[in-house]
Amino acid sequence: LVLCWAGVCLGVPDPSVRDHLMQEEVFRQVGGRVLLTEPERRLSERLCELKKQEMAGPQFPPAMHFFKARPFIRRSPIFNLLQKMPKGRAALHIHAASLVDVDWLVKNVTYRPHCYVCFTQDKSVRFRFSTQQPLCQPQCSPWILLETLRRKMGNATDFDHSLVQNFTLFTSDPEAAYPSQEVVWNKFEKTFSAISGLVRHAPVFKDYLYEGLMQLYMDNVMYVELRTELPETYELDGGTHSKSWCLQTYQEVNQKFAAQHPDFLGARVIFTVHRNRSPSQVKEAVQNAISFRKQFPEVMVGFDLVGHEDTGKPLWYFKEALSLPMNMGATLPYFFHAGETDWEGTEVDGNLLDALLFNTSRIGHGFALPHHPVAKELSRKMGVPIELCPISNQVLKLVSDLRNHPAAVLMSEGHPLVVSSDDPSMFGSTGLSYDFYEAFVGIGGMKSHLGTLKELAINSLRYSSLSPQQKEEALALWQKKWDKFVCENL
Amino acid sequence: LVLCWAGVCLGVPDPSVRDHLMQEEVFRQVGGRVLLTEPERRLSERLCELKKQEMAGPQFPPAMHFFKARPFIRRSPIFNLLQKMPKGRAALHIHAASLVDVDWLVKNVTYRPHCYVCFTQDKSVRFRFSTQQPLCQPQCSPWILLETLRRKMGNATDFDHSLVQNFTLFTSDPEAAYPSQEVVWNKFEKTFSAISGLVRHAPVFKDYLYEGLMQLYMDNVMYVELRTELPETYELDGGTHSKSWCLQTYQEVNQKFAAQHPDFLGARVIFTVHRNRSPSQVKEAVQNAISFRKQFPEVMVGFDLVGHEDTGKPLWYFKEALSLPMNMGATLPYFFHAGETDWEGTEVDGNLLDALLFNTSRIGHGFALPHHPVAKELSRKMGVPIELCPISNQVLKLVSDLRNHPAAVLMSEGHPLVVSSDDPSMFGSTGLSYDFYEAFVGIGGMKSHLGTLKELAINSLRYSSLSPQQKEEALALWQKKWDKFVCENL
Ligand SMILES: [Zn+2]
Ligand SMILES: [Zn+2]
Numbered sequence: 006l007v008l009c010w011a012g013v014c015l016g017v018p019d020p021s022v023r024d025h026l027m028q029e030e031v032f033r034q035v036g037g038r039v040l041l042t043e044p045e046r047r048l049s050e051r052l053c054e055l056k057k058q059e060m061a062g063p064q065f066p067p068a069m070h071f072f073k074a075r076p077f078i079r080r081s082p083i084f085n086l087l088q089k090m091p092k093g094r095a096a097l098h099i100h101a102a103s104l105v106d107v108d109w110l111v112k113n114v115t116y117r118p119h120c121y122v123c124f125t126q127d128k129s130v131r132f133r134f135s136t137q138q139p140l141c142q143p144q145c146s147p148w149i150l151l152e153t154l155r156r157k158m159g160n161a162t163d164f165d166h167s168l169v170q171n172f173t174l175f176t177s178d179p180e181a182a183y184p185s186q187e188v189v190w191n192k193f194e195k196t197f198s199a200i201s202g203l204v205r206h207a208p209v210f211k212d213y214l215y216e217g218l219m220q221l222y223m224d225n226v227m228y229v230e231l232r233t234e235l236p237e238t239y240e241l242d243g244g245t246h247s248k249s250w251c252l253q254t255y256q257e258v259n260q261k262f263a264a265q266h267p268d269f270l271g272a273r274v275i276f277t278v279h280r281n282r283s284p285s286q287v288k289e290a291v292q293n294a295i296s297f298r299k300q301f302p303e304v305m306v307g308f309d310l311v312g313h314e315d316t317g318k319p320l321w322y323f324k325e326a327l328s329l330p331m332n333m334g335a336t337l338p339y340f341f342h343a344g345e346t347d348w349e350g351t352e353v354d355g356n357l358l359d360a361l362l363f364n365t366s367r368i369g370h371g372f373a374l375p376h377h378p379v380a381k382e383l384s385r386k387m388g389v390p391i392e393l394c395p396i397s398n399q400v401l402k403l404v405s406d407l408r409n410h411p412a413a414v415l416m417s418e419g420h421p422l423v424v425s426s427d428d429p430s431m432f433g434s435t436g437l438s439y440d441f442y443e444a445f446v447g448i449g450g451m452k453s454h455l456g457t458l459k460e461l462a463i464n465s466l467r468y469s470s471l472s473p474q475q476k477e478e479a480l481a482l483w484q485k486k487w488d489k490f491v492c493e494n495l
Numbered sequence: 496l497v498l499c500w501a502g503v504c505l506g507v508p509d510p511s512v513r514d515h516l517m518q519e520e521v522f523r524q525v526g527g528r529v530l531l532t533e534p535e536r537r538l539s540e541r542l543c544e545l546k547k548q549e550m551a552g553p554q555f556p557p558a559m560h561f562f563k564a565r566p567f568i569r570r571s572p573i574f575n576l577l578q579k580m581p582k583g584r585a586a587l588h589i590h591a592a593s594l595v596d597v598d599w600l601v602k603n604v605t606y607r608p609h610c611y612v613c614f615t616q617d618k619s620v621r622f623r624f625s626t627q628q629p630l631c632q633p634q635c636s637p638w639i640l641l642e643t644l645r646r647k648m649g650n651a652t653d654f655d656h657s658l659v660q661n662f663t664l665f666t667s668d669p670e671a672a673y674p675s676q677e678v679v680w681n682k683f684e685k686t687f688s689a690i691s692g693l694v695r696h697a698p699v700f701k702d703y704l705y706e707g708l709m710q711l712y713m714d715n716v717m718y719v720e721l722r723t724e725l726p727e728t729y730e731l732d733g734g735t736h737s738k739s740w741c742l743q744t745y746q747e748v749n750q751k752f753a754a755q756h757p758d759f760l761g762a763r764v765i766f767t768v769h770r771n772r773s774p775s776q777v778k779e780a781v782q783n784a785i786s787f788r789k790q791f792p793e794v795m796v797g798f799d800l801v802g803h804e805d806t807g808k809p810l811w812y813f814k815e816a817l818s819l820p821m822n823m824g825a826t827l828p829y830f831f832h833a834g835e836t837d838w839e840g841t842e843v844d845g846n847l848l849d850a851l852l853f854n855t856s857r858i859g860h861g862f863a864l865p866h867h868p869v870a871k872e873l874s875r876k877m878g879v880p881i882e883l884c885p886i887s888n889q890v891l892k893l894v895s896d897l898r899n900h901p902a903a904v905l906m907s908e909g910h911p912l913v914v915s916s917d918d919p920s921m922f923g924s925t926g927l928s929y930d931f932y933e934a935f936v937g938i939g940g941m942k943s944h945l946g947t948l949k950e951l952a953i954n955s956l957r958y959s960s961l962s963p964q965q966k967e968e969a970l971a972l973w974q975k976k977w978d979k980f981v982c983e984n985l
Contacts, residue, residue, distance in 0.1 A: 349940025450839025
């Protein structure tokens with residue numbers, strides 16, 4: 006009557022077999038095989054205790070929309086620990102254009118002189134720094150000096166608040182404001198257009214990057230890879246700079262920042278192009294990427310395509326352009342966004358497999374990966390990690406309750422992954438701590454522990470574009486800070 | 496420079512390797528290896544075309560709450576095909592107490608004579624059929640004849656509508672009505688209490704069951720396994736019947752229904768007990784189940800525990816009771832609800848593994864299964880299917896957008912599963928077609944095709960409690976109807 010399977014006999018469960026199977030599941034998850042020191046084990050227990058309390062509370066933040074959850078997260082003792090954690094972790098998936106807190110943009114940048122503003126027909130804004138009145142833009146009101154306008158409006162606080170609303174998706178009632186993916190993506194793209202004139206002003210560009218590094222540094226991040234199209238920047242007199250100027254600036258700001266913060270490892274660039282471009286435009290971008298990589302080997306690390314996957318062309322549409330480096334015998338690491346979709350089985354949903362076949366170094370999001378068993382195996386065996394950005398996926402309406410995020414499947418299987426924040430300023434999340442909170446408390450559930458956090462931190466260095474030697478140094482530096490953190494928080 | 500892995504060379508993808516990997520993924524999914532005849536292939540293509548149109552429309556029903564999606568689903572040509580499909584399929588996970596459309600309860604049952612009603616403090620209702628005024632119930636208004644009350648209220652339509660609201664979760668604004676799992680479960684349990692007095696009246700009990708079989712039959716379902724606690728039924732004079740009486744009634748109604756519908760295979764019973772009972776009460780229930788199975792081998796097929804998993808005791812808490820049959824040398828198939836939770840890593844989340852270790856025949860819901868790689872493997876190798884009830888999971892707030900249902904992972908891996916409707920009257924979904932629609936269009940995405948539907952239909956017979964010979968007959972009967980359906984809908 007007793008049925009046995011692979012040593013497991015069913016019917017009346019043997020408690021030791023049950024323990025063994027439960028242990029096996031614990032081993033498999035991300036961080037499941039990380040050995041913890043005695044102090045680490047104690048801290049881990051404390052974290053689990055805190056998590057239990059958080060689950061028992063009347064509001065469980067990961068089950069809520071982040072915009073509503075943020076005040077609760079800020080009060081969470083787990084979040085406070087995560088902020089202090091010298092995560093040493095690297096932020097591997099952030100778009101440069103939404104790196105810095107919008108408050109800084111409003112309070113610092115829009116108060117600079119020579120800033121003109123105009124209002125578009127679709128109720129957005131445009132900015133332009135210029136010594137003289139800029140030329141009119143189509144579908145836009147005449148330009149007016151922001152200084153003048155602000156004075157006219159009387160209440161600067163209200164006015165600045167209205168600017169903030171144009172610079173971020175963050176709002177108090179997200180369900181009402183963004184009823185569908187279409188609406189939220191529309192606003193998302195509009196917001197990038199709104200801030201474009203501000204951040205592309207050459208002096209602002211430099212300050213913005215410096216401020217961005219500072220905000221990451223304050224959140225205990227030690228290295229970042231930024232996705233950017235390397236925008237055309239401009240001066241007050243209307244003169245413009247090329248993409249190379251941007252890369253040059255990255256190099257300089259890195260040096261300046263590193264001089265003041267020797268424990269920060271710098272920012273590198275993943276050059277991106279929008280997936281709504283033509284195949285020949287993408288081809289040109291790939292060629293540029295190859296030559297930038299030769300010119301700026303220290304900052305320029307690779308290439309990606311950006312924009313809404315569902316409404317854009319699939320990777321395979323650009324196969325000729327993407328085969329170029331290999332056919333030329335050049336090296337161009339890829340970091341493709343792929344599988345950022347709920348539409349299973351569509352052409353776009355094929356991006357995951359194609360990203361892997363084009364030998365991508367990491368996968369941006371990979372939200373749909375658990376729906377693709379073959380791509381999942383390939384990704385695992387190739388050691389290609391998923392860049393998990395929980396808040397982004399929630400705000401852009403791929404998933405609502407983060408306990409249901411498909412990465413929970415990947416975490417339980419110990420799939421290679423790193424945590425990042427995608428567009429922190431758009432989502433009202435500075436640095437990485439908010440996304441770590443969601444991944445640790447929401448997606449990981451009660452199963453994840455300090456070993457999970459440790460593996461995620463180490464992963465972020467392991468899967469970065471740092472050289473093997475830099476990785477080793479970074480890991481040593483991180484280990485020291487980590488040990489200190491563990492001791493201080495027992 | 497070219498990296499190869501298991502015969503797959505990366506960098507410049509070989510189109511034939513790409514095709515092969517894509518094909519491999521197609522093969523793995525549910526229905527992926529089903530061979531289709533030429534007519535089936537044509538119908539499948541038509542279905543895929545219809546699905547594309549559905550995806551391109553302004554409203555995609557599986558992404559919406561079912562209560563809002565229902566009118567759109569009713570208009571869907573795919574849904575209409577699914578209704579006509581002689582699915583031959585069996586409904587393996589339905590609770591007897593919410594089998595029949597609430598309209599029938601209101602329009603038929605509450606209009607019968609001798610029906611008394613009272614109103615509880617928590618704004619619910621209770622009913623009792625009786626020749627004389629029933630005794631007062633605690634926390635309830637005095638009993639009043641429903642006939643009298645309805646006359647007093649003047650507008651019977653409005654009054655009946657208010658009754659409907661007490662009998663179902665269905666409502667026009669579910670997000671507002673049910674802000675949390677706690678609220679929705681509360682109303683869910685309240686609704687069962689409200690209809691209890693109606694359906695436990697012995698004559699109603701018989702009619703209810705007959706009507707339930709009729710509604711399934713009209714939806715082209717040919718067999719059902721009903722979960723029921725075998726409630727105490729009562730007569731007009733207050734006399735009551737035992738659980739055996741219920742089983743006897745099942746047998747009689749089956750015979751009566753089969754006489755009029757020879758192509759219907761009947762209803763069987765999975766005896767259930769609420770998980771908020773004590774271990775000794777559960778033990779008694781298990782003992783009862785064993786003896787019922789001997790007395791009524793044709794209707795009584797097994798045992799299960801019901802009620803909200805998150806707030807109830809885990810299976811392991813009842814391990815002594817559940818080991819009883821094996822220790823006694825008796826046979827009692829289990830059909831445990833397990834993993835109907837978003838709370839990963841909790842004690843309750845261990846139910847999945849324990850259900851398998853107790854040699855469960857199927858798993859009710861298994862919503863959390865993809866988070867448990869070891870349990871998932873065990874379930875697959877043991878051939879233990881998941882009973883997938885998409886609408887239930889959405890209404891009870893485990894997931895909102897059904898494209899994100901974790902069963903999408905299981906479907907893409909070809910995991911054994913059957914589709915059922917859990918509590919159709921509570922959710923406003925008659926029969927199985929609505930849940931098939933959600934599974935096929937929402938969870939399966941563009942990947943699922945006619946082969947998927949065929950495998951799901953066959954699965955529902957394969958994993959039923961029918962004897963091997965009955966299964967063979969049922970499959971032959973189903974095949975005939977299926978072929979006819981395919982021809983008629985080309
Ligand atoms: Zn991104
Ligand atoms: Zn159920």
